[in-house]
Amino acid sequence: MKRIVTILAASLALTAFTGSALGAEQGEAGKVLTKQQQQKMVNIAHRGASGHAPENTMEAFQKGVEMKSDYIEIDVQMTKDGELIVIHDTTVDRTTDGTGKVGDLTLEEFEQLDAGSWFSEAYTGEEVPTFEEVLDAFRGKTGILIEMKAPELYPGVEEKIADALIERNMSKPNNNKIIIQSFNHKAVKKSKELLPNLSHGVLTGGSWANVTEEQLAQFAAYADYFNPTMNIVTHELVSDVHEAGMDIFPYTSRTQEQAWRLFDLNVDGIITDFPEHVYYHPVKNS
Template structure:
């Protein structure tokens, strides 16, 4: 009997040794898969609304982002010739409407007459360029709003106008980070933070900030709560340094599941995506 047991033990050891490399490979492969828990910890930001599904920066895109259960919709705010705040990405209307010209050279009435949906699909013909106040009135309390001040250097006083619109609606108070303001113009964020000290602010960072130093991050942290970079410069080291500086990091702009998965693995706090379905929604997050 002892001899039989010895043989059986030997066989078990041999089988384990044989399976070891295969098991290790399987575990390694599984290790690269994003867990549901990891996805739940990442904030889902619908870029210009769910812009992979509807024309960017339109009410249809924002409603779609809410329908797809994004945590935030991201909007771009600019100012017309007559001082109205409108939501559009480019500093001209050429790409996303049937009009031409600079946003700042057109009146609100002129911009409002434009078709902002047909370029995306016939089913969106007649979509209008929305106003900032329309977005606030329609979506506050329903979804977080990530407000980007687009080229604020072209629109003197835009920070004050945004602050006034938020204050009129009692949205300038802390509300679980449901309002965030960001811009590539970091000086504008200093101005905005002084006007709205209770609202989190973020500095956007393009490819030129790939070598941002810890000292620069510490300086940003004196007025910003977020460092939001182009996803292509995000590394484990950058994420760690941003967190060490006391800020969070939302990476932009993911357009494929593979890109989103990479950002999950890098432990970013939020992913800005044209396709909210790529970023798992956690209904308890930020409540």
């Protein structure tokens, strides 16, 4: 009974977690993974710590850093006048007070948008950041997982992303602190050609549940990561991805139970709205 109470207490403490990365030493031995095991799991703050602040804003990214995430994940698109902007949807309707397609708005028009009040009044006036602003603010502070969002809509976006990284001397490998990924695998190939020294990943949805070893081998020719929706992840898939020479970062964990399941499947990293979920993992009763 004491063991059960201890585990429940640890779970309640995790719910109250407000941002500091607590280590495994705060739990009793055998109740959670060791600190070394926890550190092995890569913690990726999805659109920043988007469970705590409006997604893809500087506040969300800063909170991800404060919560000791290994990476902040960002979505990059392009404005009408060719500027790189950080936003997830291909329209601004859901996460700002504006309307319209991302590619139909100029940077100046983006600067007038409120990207925070939809989440909470406390974030009223939060802006949609540019790609360059995010790079300049967070390089050297955390890893950055860059998703090229719908690159087929923005001819030349791969080159613009590469130019921004090269200009800042961020195009060389530095402990895999920059990773570029996309659902558009042709764009990933193109980016790899432009930035051969950086790690790249392919994003996949539910239709890839039955991905073959041959397909994984094809991905591995230009990608270092196979990052699927968490719903299709199995022990077999993780093993096959590792056999192909890639790591696997599933998306998007939003509950503690989902994070625990991914721990049990031996994935390499977890893309999550709540970075605190990745710090604790109870060991099952034997």
